[in-house]
Amino acid sequence: MRRLLSTAAIFAIGFTPLAVKPAAAQGYQIDCAILLCLAGGWPASVPCARARAEFIRRITPWPVEPPLQIWRCPMRAALRAPDPVARLYRLAGVNPGPAVSPAPQMEGLHLAQAVGHGADIDVSGSAFAFIRSIDVFDAYLSQGVVGEGEHCRRTARIRHGSYDSTGQFRWRIASPGELPPAFQGDEGFGATCPSIRVRAVFVDWEDHEGTYGSEQVNY
Structure with missing residues (x-):
C-alpha cells in the first residue's frame, strides 16, 4: 500500500x-x-x-x-x-x-x-492539488462554409469550470484554444474550414500522484 x-x-x-x-x-x-x-x-x-x-x-x-x-x-x-x-x-x-x-x-x-x-x-496546500486539477469544459463549436462566396462561419461558446484554493467551483468564459488536447471534435477548428459541429462536456483531472484522466460526454 x-x-x-x-x-x-x-x-x-x-x-x-x-x-x-x-x-x-x-x-x-x-x-x-x-x-x-x-x-x-x-x-x-x-x-x-x-x-x-x-x-x-x-x-x-x-x-x-x-x-x-x-x-x-x-x-x-x-x-x-x-x-x-x-x-x-x-x-x-x-x-x-x-x-x-x-x-x-x-x-x-x-x-x-x-x-x-x-x-x-x-x-x-499541495496535498489537495488534485482538487484544483479538475477542469470542466462545457463546449459548443460549429464551423462550416456558407453562402455563394463560401465564407467560413465559426461559432464557439465555451465555459470553463475550475476549483480555487478554497475548493469553490467557478465558471468563466473560455476560448477554443483552451480546450485540452484530449478533447475530441475540435480538430481543424480555426484553421482552414472543415465542417465541425460538436457539443460536449469534458472533464479532466490528475490524481494525487499526477496520473491524468479525462471523460467527454457528447450530446
Missing part, C-alpha cells in the same frame, strides 16, 4: 480493494467517496465505481454541475475524530479493512472558515 497523504483528510491513497459496509447504502456520502477515490486514481471497488459514476453524471447535461461538491463532505468533522482518515472512510460509507494505517500527523494543518461553497477546511 502506498503511503497515506498528509493533511486534513489526507486520504489513504492506493487503497486495497474496498468493501461496502452492509448498512452504508442509505447514509452514503458520495462526495467524501469522490474525494477519496479521485485522489487515489479511482481504484477498483464498488464504492469507487459508484463515486466515479456520480462524478460523470454531474457533468452530463443538463444541468452541468460541479463534479466534486466538496462542501458536502464534512471534513472538519473528520479532523475532530481521533483518526480523521478512518472518519473520512466512514463518511464515505466504505470500509478499507485492517490495512488502514494510523492517522498522519496534523501539525501542518490550518483550518479555514468556508466561504461560499468551499471546503470546510483549508485545502490550499
Whole structure:
C-alpha cells in the first residue's frame, strides 16, 4: 500500500480493494467517496465505481454541475475524530479493512472558515492539488462554409469550470484554444474550414500522484 497523504483528510491513497459496509447504502456520502477515490486514481471497488459514476453524471447535461461538491463532505468533522482518515472512510460509507494505517500527523494543518461553497477546511496546500486539477469544459463549436462566396462561419461558446484554493467551483468564459488536447471534435477548428459541429462536456483531472484522466460526454 502506498503511503497515506498528509493533511486534513489526507486520504489513504492506493487503497486495497474496498468493501461496502452492509448498512452504508442509505447514509452514503458520495462526495467524501469522490474525494477519496479521485485522489487515489479511482481504484477498483464498488464504492469507487459508484463515486466515479456520480462524478460523470454531474457533468452530463443538463444541468452541468460541479463534479466534486466538496462542501458536502464534512471534513472538519473528520479532523475532530481521533483518526480523521478512518472518519473520512466512514463518511464515505466504505470500509478499507485492517490495512488502514494510523492517522498522519496534523501539525501542518490550518483550518479555514468556508466561504461560499468551499471546503470546510483549508485545502490550499499541495496535498489537495488534485482538487484544483479538475477542469470542466462545457463546449459548443460549429464551423462550416456558407453562402455563394463560401465564407467560413465559426461559432464557439465555451465555459470553463475550475476549483480555487478554497475548493469553490467557478465558471468563466473560455476560448477554443483552451480546450485540452484530449478533447475530441475540435480538430481543424480555426484553421482552414472543415465542417465541425460538436457539443460536449469534458472533464479532466490528475490524481494525487499526477496520473491524468479525462471523460467527454457528447450530446
